[in-house]
Amino acid sequence: FQTAEKNLLNGQKRQKKRSTYFSIIHKSKFLFTICLLILCGCKEKNKALYSLEDICNCYSQSEFVGFDATLSSCLTEFNTAINKEKEKAKKEDLVDFEKNHLFDMMKELIQTCPKYQKDFNKVLLGRYSKRNKENLSKRKDSLLNLIDSVENKAGRYVQLSELEILNGDFDKATESINTSIEMNPKMEMSYFVRGFLNHRKGDFNKAISDFKTMRSITEQQDMSLTADLWILNLEQELK
Numbered sequence: 001f002q003t004a005e006k007n008l009l010n011g012q013k014r015q016k017k018r019s020t021y022f023s024i025i026h027k028s029k030f031l032f033t034i035c036l037l038i039l040c041g042c043k044e045k046n047k048a049l050y051s052l053e054d055i056c057n058c059y060s061q062s063e064f065v066g067f068d069a070t071l072s073s074c075l076t077e078f079n080t081a082i083n084k085e086k087e088k089a090k091k092e093d094l095v096d097f098e099k100n101h102l103f104d105m106m107k108e109l110i111q112t113c114p115k116y117q118k119d120f121n122k123v124l125l126g127r128y129s130k131r132n133k134e135n136l137s138k139r140k141d142s143l144l145n146l147i148d149s150v151e152n153k154a155g156r157y158v159q160l161s162e163l164e165i166l167n168g169d170f171d172k173a174t175e176s177i178n179t180s181i182e183m184n185p186k187m188e189m190s191y192f193v194r195g196f197l198n199h200r201k202g203d204f205n206k207a208i209s210d211f212k213t214m215r216s217i218t219e220q221q222d223m224s225l226t227a228d229l230w231i232l233n234l235e236q237e238l239k
Helices: 002-045 052-061 067-072 076-088 091-112 114-125 136-147 153-166 170-183 188-201 204-217 221-238
Strands: none
Touching: 052 076, 052 091, 052 114, 067 114, 076 091, 091 114, 091 221, 114 188, 114 221, 136 153, 153 170, 153 188, 170 188, 188 204, 188 221, 204 221
């Protein structure tokens, strides 16, 4: 009788272990299924609205002249997709909807499309090439006369630095922009100009540092997005 009772208890223990084991297996399968569904949902949610590869191929093979014209000629699919998505978006989100998608697309192209990145880099370096260069000496003299008589001296030194860039005097431009930062280290435009100057000199790490500082202190979305694009481009230049 004792032997039978012992066997019965052992059998119950084994049954309990098997029950626990299968319970763990079922729970694991359940959790795995949930994770799989979540991942599938995310994948579907983030499914590309347009083909970056097609845009890159179009841009790389385009016969259009000029960065903007070439890119615009390749955005038919992008514009169609964005217009469809805009119909689903809330009215209060429409203001920044297209701009944010455009910036996201540009970020991807900078990292994955060599021809686009190369041309984008030229656009950044040519930022001041189309500025008005008339009467530079008079404009500079006028600004120098104002510097000692206005409150926003840091802002005036930013303007002075930009005039010196237009005049091709990059050493003086760097000196002026450093003075601006010393006067007011919280002015994002100062770091933008110095980032440009460091980019032009080939000091990519210093330029990245300037644009990261600019991004960290700015309250303007456009300035933050611009900094992101410039940083991504410089990171590609470092490779």
